[in-house]
Amino acid sequence: MIIGIDIGSTTTKAVSIESGGASPGLIKKIKTRAVDAVTSAAGAFGKMLVENDIPIQDIEKIMITGAGASKIKNDLFGISTEKVDEIRAIGIGGMFLSGRENIIIANIGTGTAIIDARRESISHLGGSGVGGGTILGLAKKLLPTSEFNGIMELAEKGNLSQVDLLLEDIMETDISFLNKESTASNFGKMLDTAKNEDIALGIVNLVYQVIGVMSVFAAKNKNTGSVVVTGSGSNNPVGKKILSVITELYSVRFEYPVDAEYTTALGAGLFRQFFRP
Ligand SMILES: Nc1ncnc2c1ncn2[C@@H]1O[C@H](COP(=O)(O)OP(=O)(O)OP(=O)(O)O)[C@@H](O)[C@H]1O
Ligand SMILES: [Mg+2]
Structure with a gap:
């Protein structure tokens, strides 16, 4: 499972994504107020796991984006943590949720x-x-x-x-x-x-x-x-x-689109799948 976290300037959003299988997609979502970047990311991650009974060992990767992402310097909780450019995250999430490519968001x-x-x-x-x-x-x-x-x-x-x-x-x-x-x-x-x-x-x-x-x-x-x-x-x-x-x-x-508030978090979580050759 992949967790996508969007540390926005006002709110932090997190989604969980099933990474295996042919059709990845959003499974769970949570939202929390944004405080400082590290607290926001750690809090959103914790809330996602606790509220949805997800064991920490099920998480393969954390993908982070949003205004606060640049402040996260290290892996979170010993899990491989990667940063995604916010514009690309919005683009990927928007195409995924709208089911279309070649769109203005x-x-x-x-x-x-x-x-x-x-797509290109x-x-x-x-x-x-x-x-x-x-x-x-x-x-x-x-x-x-x-x-x-x-x-x-x-x-x-x-x-x-x-x-x-x-x-x-x-x-x-x-x-x-x-x-x-x-x-x-x-x-x-x-x-x-x-x-x-x-x-x-x-x-x-x-x-x-x-x-x-x-x-x-x-x-x-x-x-x-x-x-x-x-x-x-x-x-x-x-x-x-x-x-x-x-x-x-x-x-x-x-x-x-449904769940459009989570577009950026979702796009970050889907980043690796999107750019897979
Ligand atoms: N319940 C709500 N429903 C819809 N909009 C809301 C709600 N609560 C707050 N908002 C609006 O959403 C805005 C925050 O939007 P969003 O969470 O997408 O921003 P962000 O990702 O934190 O910021 P940015 O992407 O610009 O860095 C608030 O400024 C407010 O106007
Ligand atoms: Mg945002």
Whole structure:
């Protein structure tokens, strides 16, 4: 069995993968808060084994990736431990979970990375510091809660026209393919009557619109009509609704594979199988 560990900037994810047999795949998964890199990796590894009754002698290899991976210098617990480049891990995990090759991936974590993943090469197209961390950080100063579920509960009930300057505020007609409800400027209106719900929606909208349009440009540039969304940000119902509006405007679909929060950990765990000649 192989354990893939992704030490992200906010959360650490671990997966166990059956390494023998023709069809490797994810068996168990766990998530924990990220602290310092060594504690995160050791903690995630321990949690995986304890929660799933996995004997330590069943583990052949530990594959580590993510922002904290560079801080792990030695083998963990005497088990062969290898580091995997995070971009390649996301690419491999995204292709595995989507069941497709030649895809554009938007990995929404604390920040956001856009990746072009093909069997023959995986490349980092770019990204943005706008991501899940932006939501939590802005909420901390602007809302009474900076807890993820609390922010989303507020955002579900928000009214964007209290916060964003919309096209209907400034134009009598549609502008090209945009309609009257489209955002002309995120937070460009910010009425005094805006409630916490409206501000919460404004924050999530800002983040997912930026990610959505950036992903669309990447997809169009690579002549593909869809984007595979991964990272914990793929599991955000308000965000998904915002991306579905982007799909209507730009005709690029967003796909959300099952277990997409574990894409990076899974890609690290599958690294050796993927590159086996
Ligand atoms: N329960 C949840 N469901 C969906 N998203 C969440 C949840 N809890 C937190 N998030 C969001 O996910 C973000 C973290 O995503 P993720 O775990 O993919 O990042 P990371 O891997 O730690 O960071 P990075 O890859 O950028 O280094 C948080 O900033 C938060 O906005
Ligand atoms: Mg990550």
